[in-house]
Amino acid sequence: xxxxxxxxxxxxxxxxxxxxxxxxxxxxxxxxxxxxxxxxxxxxxxxxxxxxxxxxxxxxxxxxxxxxxxxxxxxxxxxxxxxxxxxxxxxxxxxxxxxxxxxxxxxxxxxxxxxxxxxxxxxxxxxxxxxxxxxxxxxxxxxxxxxxxxxxxxxxxxxxxxxxxxxxxxxxxxxxxxxxxxxxxxxxxxxxxxxxxxxxxxxxxxxxxxxxxxxxxxxxxxxxxxxxxxxxxxxxxxxxxxxxxxxxxxxxxxxxxxxxxxxxxxxxxxxxxxxxxxxxxxxxxxxxxxxxxxxxxxxxxxxxxxxxxxxxxxxxxxxxxxxxxxxxxxxxxxxxxxxxxxxxxxxxxxxxxxxxxxxxxxxxxxxxxxxxxxxxxxxxxxxxxxxxxxxxxxxxxxxxxxxxxxxxxxxxxxxxxxxxxxxxxxxxxxxxxxxxxxxxxxxxxxxxxxxxxxxxxxxxxxxxxxxxxxxxxxxxxxxxxxxxxxxxxxxxxxxxxxxxxxxxxxxxxxxxxxxxxxxxxxxxxxxxxxxxx
Amino acid sequence: xxxxxxxxxxxxxxxxxxxxxxxxxxxxxxxxxxxxxxxxxxxxxxxxxxxxxxxxxxxxxxxx
Numbered sequence: 169x170x171x172x173x174x175x176x177x178x179x180x181x182x183x184x185x186x187x188x189x190x191x192x193x194x195x196x197x198x199x200x201x202x203x204x205x206x207x208x209x210x211x212x213x214x215x216x217x218x219x220x221x222x223x224x225x226x227x228x229x230x231x232x233x234x235x236x237x238x239x240x241x242x243x244x245x246x247x248x249x250x251x252x253x254x255x256x257x258x259x260x261x262x263x264x265x266x267x268x269x270x271x272x273x274x275x276x277x278x279x280x281x282x283x284x285x286x287x288x289x290x291x292x293x294x295x296x297x298x299x300x301x302x303x304x305x306x307x308x309x310x311x312x313x314x315x316x317x318x319x320x321x322x323x324x325x326x327x328x329x330x331x332x333x334x335x336x337x338x339x340x341x342x343x344x345x346x347x348x349x350x351x352x353x354x355x356x357x358x359x360x361x362x363x364x365x366x367x368x369x370x371x372x373x374x375x376x377x378x379x380x381x382x383x384x385x386x387x388x389x390x391x392x393x394x395x396x397x398x399x400x401x402x403x404x405x406x407x408x409x410x411x412x413x414x415x416x417x418x419x420x421x422x423x424x425x426x427x428x429x430x431x432x433x434x435x436x437x438x439x440x441x442x443x444x445x446x447x448x449x450x451x452x453x454x455x456x457x458x459x460x461x462x463x464x465x466x467x468x469x470x471x472x473x474x475x476x477x478x479x480x481x482x483x484x485x486x487x488x489x490x491x492x493x494x495x496x497x498x499x500x501x502x503x504x505x506x507x508x509x510x511x512x513x514x515x516x517x518x519x520x521x522x523x524x525x526x527x528x529x530x531x532x533x534x535x536x537x538x539x540x541x542x543x544x545x546x547x548x549x550x551x552x553x554x555x556x557x558x559x560x561x562x563x564x565x566x567x568x569x570x571x572x573x574x575x576x577x578x579x580x581x582x583x584x585x586x587x588x589x590x591x592x593x594x595x596x597x598x599x600x601x602x603x604x605x606x607x608x609x610x611x612x613x614x615x616x617x618x619x620x621x622x623x624x625x626x627x628x629x630x631x632x633x634x635x636x637x638x639x640x641x642x643x644x645x646x647x648x649x650x651x652x653x654x655x656x657x658x659x660x661x662x663x664x665x666x667x668x669x670x671x672x673x674x675x676x677x678x679x680x681x682x683x684x685x686x687x688x689x690x691x692x693x694x695x696x697x698x699x700x701x
Numbered sequence: 702x703x704x705x706x707x708x709x710x711x712x713x714x715x716x717x718x719x720x721x722x723x724x725x726x727x728x729x730x731x732x733x734x735x736x737x738x739x740x741x742x743x744x745x746x747x748x749x750x751x752x753x754x755x756x757x758x759x760x761x762x763x764x765x
Contacts, residue, residue: 554730554733555733555737558730558733558734558736558737559737559740559741561734561737562734562735562737562738562741563741565734565738566738566741566742570742572741572742572745573741573745576741
């Protein structure tokens with residue numbers, strides 16, 4: 169297998185498998201396949217929870233090139249719980265503002281704020297090249313004795329027979345078998361495992377080509393450009409198409425241009441073809457160096473199911489979306505967060521094995537929401553018929569003067585956590601709540617002040633089951649309690665100024681809540697959230 | 702609330718006139734865009750997706 173054509177950010181050392189030297193584990197509790205952000209995040213979470221983690225990856229390097237760049241607040245919250253969030257934020261470019269432009273109008277027709285709820289620890293978004301995300305996760309993993317990353321070990325075959333699952337791993341020193349109870353297939357959109365199991369995607373393929381130019385500014389104006397997301401409809405430098413400008417760390421900028429369908433993809437990335445677009449967007453006198461040019465098309469599709477017996481698909485191996493909305497990597501990391509705590513508790517015998525099936529329910533719902541949003545954005549950006557084009561242009565014409573039209577402009581609805589409606593793990597509300605996160609919804613952050621210090625709610629919740637109690641009268645259970653006063657922003661955000669108790673899952677999703685919780689309420693809801701019926 | 706499909710405007714001839722006059726001297730493409738804007742403005746004023754859905758269902762029924 170040759171990866172010569174893939175640009176490399178960092179080489180990683182291949183090592184011969186202990187199995188080929190006559191040693192190695194006879195059976196693994198789980199094997200993670202893939203060294204992208206999703207697999208690495210699963211690995212870190214499970215490693216931190218004490219499991220022996222094995223990652224197999226065909227790569228013996230961290231790939232360079234134009235991949236994910238936008239990481240959402242929810243993703244940063246996940247990274248915080250894994251101890252790598254601050255490093256991501258420090259390296260990343262923080263942005264909250266997006267601006268939309270139309271044709272040659274100099275002023276934006278609309279601008280929006282990605283963090284509508286202020287006073288939360290993490291920003292709405294950071295931009296950070298995917299290779300940094302992977303590098304930081306790998307750094308954390310390499311410090312752990314219980315994590316084994318096998319670079320250059322490619323899955324070749326999978327055999328499932330009852331309780332026995334065996335992967336055949338191909339290496340430059342020969343093949344070897346790996347027996348495992350579970351497989352986390354985080355091996356990307358061309359997933360070897362999905363193909364080996366003869367499973368496929370369902371959904372739409374969009375007939376369009378987009379040019380990505382990642383460039384490094386070398387001129388003086390670079391620092392003056394604000395770190396905002398700028399999006400154009402039908403700009404003079406890309407007539408009839410759309411374009412996007414976004415800042416990344418190291419003075420790298422992501423420029424994205426819609427090229428249309430019938431194009432010569434190889435010709436489109438030649439510098440003499442790309443540079444007129446860049447100069448059209450940024451001005452004739454822009455000084456830059458090429459980082460990476462590529463053309464992509466996209467699909468909005470998912471597998472029918474993400475759980476197939478012992479094999480669990482997560483990230484791009486399970487679902488694909490258009491990039492507008494930053495829902496690919498962020499959606500995948502929500503998968504990782506969702507499966508990791510479930511697998512942890514199932515392997516420790518603290519939860520029912522059916523908890524794995526709830527991953528299928530919840531993350532199929534998440535994928536559907538991401539696919540719906542990204543399909544709608546695509547339809548707005550590339551109207552499919554004359555009437556749709558008339559509506560699109562009608563919206564853009566109205567928007568600068570008439571406020572009602574502005575929210576209709578769709579350049580991508582940016583990733584936010586999906587509520588898990590009717591999740592089998594949730595206990596429906598018994599009491600009347602005016603607001604606050606309902607069961608199945610993600611927790612909201614707020615700073616809690618007391619006499620001595622202040623703490624973020626999400627920081628205090630960590631990544632195990634907790635009771636978040638407002639007031640001084642928590643139910644008498646053995647569960648760890650986070651007590652919060654009934655005055656202040658947190659109590660307001662949780663609709664608990666008169667008291668209340670939330671049962672929070674390890675992925676910081678609300679499992680249940682009560683105005684007045686009894687011990688048996690909590691016990692029953694906890695049992696349900698662990699998959700016991 | 703429910704979509705009102707009973708006569709609801711007194712100066713019906715005038716309103717019909719205004720709507721058709723909108724397209725005076727317009728190309729087909731311009732007309733289509735003007736209609737789109739009109740639909741969006743009125744939909745926003747109604748502000749109730751159930752009512753708009755009822756209207757869409759009726760509009761899609763006849764003579765494709």
